[in-house]
Amino acid sequence: MSFDVAEIENVGRPDRREHSVNPYAPPTDVPNTSVALGVQTRMATPQPLPQQFLDGRPFIHYGVVFFLEAGDDTAIHAALPLTSPSELLINRNAKEAVRVLPEFLGTLPNLSPQLSGKHLVVRMISTYADLQEEVCDRIVIQGAMTRISGDEPSSATAPAPGPMFD
Numbered sequence: 001m002s003f004d005v006a007e008i009e010n011v012g013r014p015d016r017r018e019h020s021v022n023p024y025a026p027p028t029d030v031p032n033t034s035v036a037l038g039v040q041t042r043m044a045t046p047q048p049l050p051q052q053f054l055d056g057r058p059f060i061h062y063g064v065v066f067f068l069e070a071g072d073d074t075a076i077h078a079a080l081p082l083t084s085p086s087e088l089l090i091n092r093n094a095k096e097a098v099r100v101l102p103e104f105l106g107t108l109p110n111l112s113p114q115l116s117g118k119h120l121v122v123r124m125i126s127t128y129a130d131l132q133e134e135v136c137d138r139i140v141i142q143g144a145m146t147r148i149s150g151d152e153p154s155s156a157t158a159p160a161p162g163p164m165f166d
Contacts, residue, residue, distance in 0.1 A: 050108045058131060061104035064097050065131060075121045076101070076145065082124035085136040090124060094139045097122045101144065112145070120144035 053059055058067035058079075065079040078097035082089055101120060105111060120141040126133050 050111045053108055053111065054114060059104070060128070061107070062100050064100045064104070065128065066101070066104055067131070074118060075140070076115060076118050077121045077123060079123040079125045079128075079131045081127060082135050085124065090136060090139070093124055094122045094141070098141060098144065115145045117143075118145040 049059075053066070054068065056068050056070055058065050060066075063080065067077050067079070069075070069077050078101065080093040080097060082093055097120060105115070122139040122141065123131070123134050124136045124138075125131055126135050
């Protein structure tokens with residue numbers, strides 16, 4: 001008696017794709033996941049990523065969504081979810097956006113000259129599904145791109161101390 005190899009491999013085994021669960025995948029039963037799925041990652045598309053970013057497409061990098069807003073030529077926007085608008089959590093999110101920004105920009109080649117002189121606007125959002133649904137006031141970090149690109153002396157590479165970073 002002989003069996004086809006394909007028949008033997010599939011006997012008694014469920015299709016693995018139907019039963020494997022990715023714990024990092026967004027829930028499929030939530031209607032707003034379509035917005036979050038539209039956020040780009042570095043490896044998501046073969047199209048020129050720097051141009052997509054300059055065109056306003058949001059990118060997520062280590063949990064921080066970076067984007068340029070139409071009509072605002074002065075800033076790079078960063079959005080992070082915030083569960084409770086406490087000063088401690090707001091400061092932590094702002095510091096995280098400042099920390100991740102240079103690494104994110106390093107993934108988009110030759111983009112720094114177009115962004116030179118811009119400041120960073122950090123938004124606290126309730127969910128990644130809606131980047132416009134802010135839960136508290138925005139934090140503006142002046143000269144963030146000047147510090148990153150090295151246009152200022154090296155002593156200015158960190159955010160300026162102040163009430164936000166105390």
